[in-house]
Amino acid sequence: MAISKALADELERRRAIALEGGGAAKAEDRHAKGRMTARERLDELYTKGTFQEFGLHAQHKTRHFGMEKKSIPTDGVIAGSGFIDGRPVAAFSQDFGVAGGSLGEIHAKKICHVLDHAVKAGIPVVGFNDSGGARIQEGVGSLSAYGQVFYRNVQLSGVVPQISVIAGPCAGGAAYSPALTDFLIMTRENAQMFICGPEVIRSVTGQVTTMDEIGSAQAHASVSGNIHFIAEDDAHAVAIVHRLLSFLPSNNMMDPPHKIEADLSVEEDPTLDELVPEDPKMPFDCRVVIRQIADGGDFMEVMESFAANIVIGFGRIGGIVVGFVSNQPTVKAGTLDIDASDKAARFVRFCNVFNIPLVTLVDVPGFLPGVNEERRGIIRHGAKMLFAYASATVPKITVIMRKAYGGAYLAMCSQDMGADRVLAWPTAEIAVMGAEGAVNILYRKELKEAEDRAAKAKELADEYRAEFATPYLSAGELFVHDIIQPRQTRSSLALTLRGLMSKRETRPPKKHGNIPL
Template sequence: MAPEWKDLTEKFQAERQRLRAGGGAELQAKEHAKGKLTARERIDLLFDPGTFEEVDLFAKHIGRDYGLDKRELPADGVIIGYGEVNGRGCMVYAEDFTVVAGTFGERHGRKICKIIDMARKYGYPVVGINDSGGARVTEQMGALSQYGQLFYRHVAASGVVPQIALIMGPVAGGQAYSPALMDFIFMVDKTSSMFIAGPPLVEAVVYEKTDEQSLGGPKVHGRITGVSDGTMADDRQCLEQTRRLLSYLPLNNKEAPPYEEPEDRADRETEELEQIIPTDQKKLYNMRRVIEVVFDRGSFFELKKEFAQNLIIGFARLNGHVVGVVANNPMKYNGALDYNAADKGSRFIRFCDAFNIPLISLQDVPGFLIGTRSEHNGIIRHGAKMLYAYAEATVPKITCVVRKAYAGGYLAMCSKDLGADLVFALPTAEICLMGPQGAVNILFRKEIAAAQDPEKVRAEREAEFMERYVNPTYAAGLQHVDDIIMPAELRRRLIKGLEMTLDKDEEGPDRKHGITPV
């Protein structure tokens, strides 16, 4: 190397190294003491070794007030770039808490907007690693404007490329709406939090004393609000699970999800279901065990497990093909759909439809949850979201009725009438407008009331009603069910149906966009 080039190279390499150190070793050690990794350590774990390429390392903040003009903020507190995850392209931005607490300033925001623009332009998923004290108040309108610019980018990228938010520290103020506009959110136990106003402001304005974890920690967003899709034990698990999630997703909305050569046999019989699913309709069973048996072994990736537990959602593989699974959980509310389950299911269905992921629905639903609380919490408008999402979806849709399929719940879990391409039913299926108890109480109310033994008459009428209407052969006879199948053949029939429908060509109505229920 020529001497003049040697000096120049060493100068810029030293500058790179200094900027990459962020806030320095002391502040990095403080992050480690909290159980957190640094922004660059997180990036190293997310991407395949040696593939990450950084851009805008030399970006400088533009703050001039309160002495900020005399401070250097390396990379303005956020790292952006691209690389490979599982051998496929991915974009990232990672906030650096060692640089003024990762606060969001104007140049900081521009960098994030830039990488989202690149992701949308070149067709790659974007992962946002959030770890920030909120807006940089010394930049005021610059920071506020960039929040708006960022939200605009998330909306523009929605349904075009997958967007994954990792909450790996605090996310406060208006910036909390950034993850909320993305597709998936993972949080880290004990070290992450998310709220639009922190404890000091809450106490000052509404006179309520609280702390970060009680206000917006992983337990709150995982179980109560449903904002989070999963709580991870630590930073490493969060990044490992992010890599796994990306393995199910296409790079963009123009691609099919990634196929993997299956280790499981396509013709494997699922006779274990006979031991899992009781023929006695009053007995409960674990729908997750059904999922484990039917889909490729070990492939189910559940989302929002702690929220709205009456509905199970997640990705799985079926003979190597990625599918979205939506299943009622009879262990909670007997599988009935409530307002939270409707929100959980409908958003997942719409994501799958946007990114060409077929949907497999496993029905065991007695209907929508009824009662004063359910009505007052908006079951009508929330429940309508499930109907809308399934009806709107143009991806392959296959449904299996495992047991109960009553009334609006039957429709909301993707019946023929909502566009299911194939509907199968097990011999245990009960498909009807109304459950036998309710129907008999209406149809034979006077007869039961006048009987010497009302309970005997009610039982007889229920048995007659079940025999006539509440069975899969009645529905199959009217072509609402394509076939009644045995538990042992469920996996094989789902695979055959899926592979037959993979090239489905269906377009929605000619319109700008529909108006979803709220």
């Protein structure tokens, strides 16, 4: 049966209203502020012509509080799926130009539909958060709607990657949905994320603050650790999404997008011999080492500005996607503190659930000492790293570059914590504590009687290193599988990773472990 012109015209009329969203004036206002509209963000995200929208004709349910006759096209959120580099990806984009992007029952149903579709299809989901918050005209129904979104975020966790882009306001309860996802990207100038704004904080506590201090991208990237990447604008945020997805599998049943070639290069790289000083007290930038090891120097660092004493991120070695974890000697001497432990532990767990092998580079003098760290719970937080590494079943390779002392040696994935292969450079020092500390404990009498205490301490420290901290001692007792020259690191890692691709490891049946949160 042919569709009549009247029916076709009515369909096009309704489509035009929905596609217009908040109208041309609001779109122009956003452009003037350097922002994209909700649809433009999805256009930038997807390969042209591949986006299929869900719920274009959705309308709000509110029948009171003066909204009975108000039209809310698409109910303030655009949802659907499309293709990125040939891979299907689901997404939603809140439309601040329509009712402030406020979340009501229909709005939430559209988001939930996208999340349900993502888990059924086994595809990543990207959410653009740009909303004034709950639609208060819908009362408790809007709170229930948030709960339904949160519940699905948790159900999807560890099943498909979830990426959130904070591209506008994200306040109150709305902030918890992105907080439950795997990666958060926030635009520098136009986004805010907070539970209580400056005015609420002032009125309740008397504390005076600013949005920059509590809700800006910089604050969340460097102080609170709530976000993983800062984007300069919407287009940059989408570019970060694209790059991030290039390292991630579509779901937990698939391998990451490796680029394995038939011929594996095993050439040595003499440059690595020069990157790390022999003096254990001389700092160096571990990111230089990572980029030298990674294919083409391509390393995507995650949470660059937070807990900079540990470095995490994605790269490839011999075409195999890996997650790098490395101590950073240029910051706090590479010690592990509370924030570094949290940062590393969550990254390790992400890599594990999505089948990404882990490469750990070690130069750690220990956990950060101090009253503040002890009182804030360094024991509990440090235990997260132990738990994360021990529970991970993906291939785990550890390279001890220099210092590996005490409990931090274990926390950085020693063989005892499940490392499949532990390699050490000749510069490695593996011991229960640093030489200076050990000498002060073991040789108090000799130091006390020495005429030149400093010279004697150095002599004894050198003796301690030679007798108790040499990598050959650990290799002799099979705590280290091999000692290699730095120039051999890349080829050794590539060969080991290739050999571990078929790794299978089963654990005792249980719901899940009880990580010390």
